[in-house]
Amino acid sequence: MPNTYEYPRPALTVDIVVFALDAEDLQVMLIQRDLEPYKGHWALPGGFVRIEETLEGAARRELQEETGVRDIFLEQLYTFGSLNRDPRERVVTVAYYALVNLEGHDVRASTDARNAAWFPVNDRPKLAFDHTTILDAAYERLRGKVRYQPIGFELLPEKFTLRQLQHLYEVILDRELDKRNFRKKVLGMGIVKETNEIEKDVAHRAARLYRFHKRSYDRLFKRGFNFEI
Amino acid sequence: MPNTYEYPRPALTVDIVVFALDAEDLQVMLIQRDLEPYKGHWALPGGFVRIEETLEGAARRELQEETGVRDIFLEQLYTFGSLNRDPRERVVTVAYYALVNLEGHDVRASTDARNAAWFPVNDRPKLAFDHTTILDAAYERLRGKVRYQPIGFELLPEKFTLRQLQHLYEVILDRELDKRNFRKKVLGMGIVKETNEIEKDVAHRAARLYRFHKRSYDRLFKRGFNFEI
């Protein structure tokens, strides 16, 4: 008999918290459920782990199927296994968080016959299952990690202004930063390289565009350098 | 038919990396396997998650069954799910790491008819499965986390000397620290309280004993205080 085991096994799923940044806020992508339980509620994208795919593989597949997003920064967050997470049966979920830049990826607001949409992290609907707990954990991880690892760049287009970068940190850390000190610090680290382009279509002096220089960062990191905003 | 599912499911296990500190080194607890595969090899304590217990519950149960250790600091590390971790079938494991103080807990070197023993983290045998990867990840997590969260105290007895605390950081961070600067910093944070006891049975001037003051730490932490060694 296939799929029969000596002892009962929990179902295993992945759920993904996808963050993006618009001009105002940090956003999270949610999907409206079309099945019970929690039909009609908003939830994190996710689904079952297949027997022949890795956890990260499952996360990437679900993300593409449900939101059209691919080739993005994805990192494991935490595994949630409390007993009554899902009213149907025991389900253990491995949660991931992802960072995308809204310009570079064609994140459709609706795919796969489901309703997908961005919500501000701080102004979101009630979520299905324990997804509020998962989202809170992801947000906290992001806030913590962004300070000492240069993952924030994943939320920006390849070329960005220092103002955009500062805005990113201000939104995530939820406090204002001093412009001069911020520039001094970021430029002093030598991990962004200026391009010879400037931003376009702005109604004021155009700012220089910079690019994250992973090569420099990796070199510094190996020497014990501590990226810290 | 019980334990039969529509789709195949991976087995779900927990594995625990238990760290302790002796006078010299950081140690890790390993168990010698008495069954195939990897019979006779050393491995991390761990085992299957039962359908009616949480992940952390499974970790604590296995830890007690296999090593006799209980009531200790335990934190989820990472979930490992690559396809061929286990030669028998697909097994996903949720790894935890634990910190114990050798004085306070009666960690028997052998229980449950198995052979359990401490090994220096930097001088350990080859491990079964992907347990070397798991141990390395735990060690890295410990090194990272100990610097900005006061989890190191879990490796010490309730009352400890500042020298012991400094030694702990030197071993984990693998570098020497300046005695005066270290004391200045730790005492300046106000998160250890001196007791009016001194150490005993030492062949030199006895040092004052201190105690970690969680209350003060929690208060500072809420105000955004950043514990940093």
Place this chain on the structure above:
DNA sequence: CCAAAAGTGTTAAAACTACACCCATGA
């Protein structure tokens, strides 16, 4: 010519680093 954001240095305060000697205790 106005509105809006770009870009740019200095100074005071705080934190960090390096460093050496006397003291108390038990063997």
Place this chain on the structure above:
DNA sequence: TCATGGGTGTAGTTTTAACACTTTTGG
């Protein structure tokens, strides 16, 4: 009385934090 670690302060350097004006550009 000797060996061992306990305990203590200062000075130079580096890092951080606070702060305001001129320039460029498009509307």
